[in-house]
Amino acid sequence: MKQIVGVADMKVSNNTGESIITYSLGSCIGLVIYDPVVKVAGMLHYMLPESSLDKDKARAKPYMFADSGIPRLFKSAYQLGAVKQRMKIYAAGGAEILDQKGFFNIGKRNYMALKKMFFKNNVMINKQNVGGNVNRTVRIEISTGDIFVKTSGSQEVKI
Amino acid sequence: MTTIQEFIKEIKNLKPIPAVANQLLAVVDNPDSSMGDIANVIQYDPIMTASVLKTCNSAFFGLKNPAESIKDAVNMMGTDQVIELVLLKSGTETLGGSQEGYGLEEGDMWKYSVSSAVIAKQVAVSLSLKNKNTIFTSALLKDIGKIILEKHVAQSSKKIKNLVENRNLSFREAEKKVFGIDHTELGAMIAKMWKFSPRMVKIIRHHHLTDEAMMEDKEIAAVYLADCICMMMGMGVGADGLSYRFKNQAMEKLGMKADDIALIIAQFGVDMQEIEELLNIV
Numbered sequence: 020m021k022q023i024v025g026v027a028d029m030k031v032s033n034n035t036g037e038s039i040i041t042y043s044l045g046s047c048i049g050l051v052i053y054d055p056v057v058k059v060a061g062m063l064h065y066m067l068p069e070s071s072l073d074k075d076k077a078r079a080k081p082y083m084f085a086d087s088g089i090p091r092l093f094k095s096a097y098q099l100g101a102v103k104q105r106m107k108i109y110a111a112g113g114a115e116i117l118d119q120k121g122f123f124n125i126g127k128r129n130y131m132a133l134k135k136m137f138f139k140n141n142v143m144i145n146k147q148n149v150g151g152n153v154n155r156t157v158r159i160e161i162s163t164g165d166i167f168v169k170t171s172g173s174q175e176v177k178i
Numbered sequence: 179m180t181t182i183q184e185f186i187k188e189i190k191n192l193k194p195i196p197a198v199a200n201q202l203l204a205v206v207d208n209p210d211s212s213m214g215d216i217a218n219v220i221q222y223d224p225i226m227t228a229s230v231l232k233t234c235n236s237a238f239f240g241l242k243n244p245a246e247s248i249k250d251a252v253n254m255m256g257t258d259q260v261i262e263l264v265l266l267k268s269g270t271e272t273l274g275g276s277q278e279g280y281g282l283e284e285g286d287m288w289k290y291s292v293s294s295a296v297i298a299k300q301v302a303v304s305l306s307l308k309n310k311n312t313i314f315t316s317a318l319l320k321d322i323g324k325i326i327l328e329k330h331v332a333q334s335s336k337k338i339k340n341l342v343e344n345r346n347l348s349f350r351e352a353e354k355k356v357f358g359i360d361h362t363e364l365g366a367m368i369a370k371m372w373k374f375s376p377r378m379v380k381i382i383r384h385h386h387l388t389d390e391a392m393m394e395d396k397e398i399a400a401v402y403l404a405d406c407i408c409m410m411m412g413m414g415v416g417a418d419g420l421s422y423r424f425k426n427q428a429m430e431k432l433g434m435k436a437d438d439i440a441l442i443i444a445q446f447g448v449d450m451q452e453i454e455e456l457l458n459i460v
């Protein structure tokens with residue numbers, strides 16, 4: 020069984036028969052968390068860095084933004100018994116168009132929002148495939164915690 | 179190298195989009211046209227009429243009474259909605275397949291094209307641009323050149339990849355270098371042969387703003403921006419990745435700030451589910 024995380028969406032699961040997948044991350048970020056002891060995995064696919072952009076949309080779709088989505092991802096995993104200190108963290112996406120500079124570089128801003136939040140909360144990213152000009156599809160197998168990434172036109176590879 | 183004559187031969191083998199789309203566009207962006215004129219153009223094509231009515235009467239639109247004619251549909255759903263349905267249906271056969279050379283699976287190009295059209299229209303509305311239907315359709319069909327070029331891209335994929343990764347070329351620039359023609363030029367050739375309006379031919383030809391003078395043309399810049407937003411959302415992004423050029427200057431000309439773009443992305447995030455549902459029924 021595959022649990023699909025849509026755009027501006029989040030899933031957590033401790034069903035070891037499942038994997039969680041999100042497709043085609045461009046400048047969006049796919050954040051994957053996994054606690055190997057209780058085998059709880061979570062995945063968030065957010066589009067934009069800050070919910071202050073549009074508070075109504077953030078209320079209706081909290082997974083659209085980094086600052087409203089990330090805390091919910093962690094809390095949902097805690098509810099299934101995951102513990103922050105044991106969590107393995109993987110981030111992918113945040114790609115940019117060539118010459119996309121400054122404030123227009125939404126991919127980079129999405130990544131910076133994540134880094135900022137993790138720095139404040141003392142969380143380390145274990146592995147990442149971030150930036151560049153490719154889009155990525157990310158999948159985690161809940162039984163093993165193995166993470167796979169695929170860019171268009173290439174084969175899926177294990178991280 | 180494939181010659182222009184060979185490309186033209188390939189274009190002639192494509193099944194063109196239904197004539198009703200062109201006729202409709204000629205009518206809709208004319209401010210003097212009435213609702214009746216629009217209905218008449220559609221009714222002239224019985225297959226399109228049947229198909230539009232079937233979609234209008236699907237559960238998606240939830241009409242209280244079934245629409246029995248295009249006039250009914252226009253009255254119940256509004257002119258814009260009916261026009262868009264016709265335009266969408268016109269493109270689905272041409273753009274619905276896979277484009278393996280670009281690493282796009284079946285349906286990827288179509289979903290991207292429709293999203294692009296929806297976003298372009300949103301940009302057009304926010305900038306109060308006229309000719310919204312032309313902008314919508316140009317955005318829908320702007321990558322039609324890829325349908326021809328994809329087989330060639332597949333054959334030269336290593337060469338192109340090398341140019342993009344090691345020579346700092348955009349994917350379009352690499353197409354031009356390898357084939358002597360890129361997907362925007364090829365798209366414009368198709369558009370011309372299919373008798374699209376000169377306006378649409380121009381928008382398709384310049385949708386990557388290769389010629390920076392075209393930034394002054396807000397309709398072209400709007401379609402360009404919609405394409406950039408789709409790329410950021412990972413839509414229609416295949417083997418070419420996001421390897422196209424972003425032009426900050428074009429955003430300045432449009433008067434678009436980064437937050438304006440982020441707002442369009444957020445709105446698209448809300449509309450996306452509806453677009454997916456619409457894709458399933460068109």
